Amino acid sequence: LKKEISDKKKQVEEQAAEIAVIQEKTADAGNLEELAGNITRLQEQIAAYEDEKSGLEIQRTNLLAERESTSTTIAGYKERSSKITSKVSYGSARINSIFGPWGFVTLSAGSRGGIVSGSTLDVVRGGEAVAQLRVRSVESGRASADVIPDSLGEDVTLMVGDKVVPAAVEEAAEAE
Numbered sequence: 001l002k003k004e005i006s007d008k009k010k011q012v013e014e015q016a017a018e019i020a021v022i023q024e025k026t027a028d029a030g031n032l033e034e035l036a037g038n039i040t041r042l043q044e045q046i047a048a049y050e051d052e053k054s055g056l057e058i059q060r061t062n063l064l065a066e067r068e069s070t071s072t073t074i075a076g077y078k079e080r081s082s083k084i085t086s087k088v089s090y091g092s093a094r095i096n097s098i099f100g101p102w103g104f105v106t107l108s109a110g111s112r113g114g115i116v117s118g119s120t121l122d123v124v125r126g127g128e129a130v131a132q133l134r135v136r137s138v139e140s141g142r143a144s145a146d147v148i149p150d151s152l153g154e155d156v157t158l159m160v161g162d163k164v165v166p167a168a169v170e171e172a173a174e175a176e
Helices: 002-029 032-085 168-175
Strands: 093-099 104-107 120-125 128-138 143-147 163-166
Touching (some): 002 032
Antiparallel strands (some): 093 104, 093 163
């Protein structure tokens, strides 16, 4: 029994020495319970920052998409502005009424439909231009245009409902 007690005392002393060595090594680290709490708080902060980062990345993606959309819209407005400045229509219409004795027609579209004052339009029937018009005046929803006499053949009569598009000559000149 004495021998067992002696062996157990030696074990306790060895373990006490090991604990002392471990305590010496961890003394610089501070209170381990406090450190565990700090680690938990830091992990929670890291998770919160990662959530915030994800939200900011989504916001950045949305802003980039909005910027692209805005750039496309601006480019469209610049193109329209350039066409208006150059007196080139960019929309189509139909002939609403014909005033033959006075040499002009009214159109179903105006500035909102891309018809520009001073531009030249082709009257298209069966896929071919049968006459040309010069836009005289434009309102938001309608326009009037003079028939260019030399463009109208003797056997061609304009009709209500004929399609009117920007002149091919203007589009080709603009492409150059």
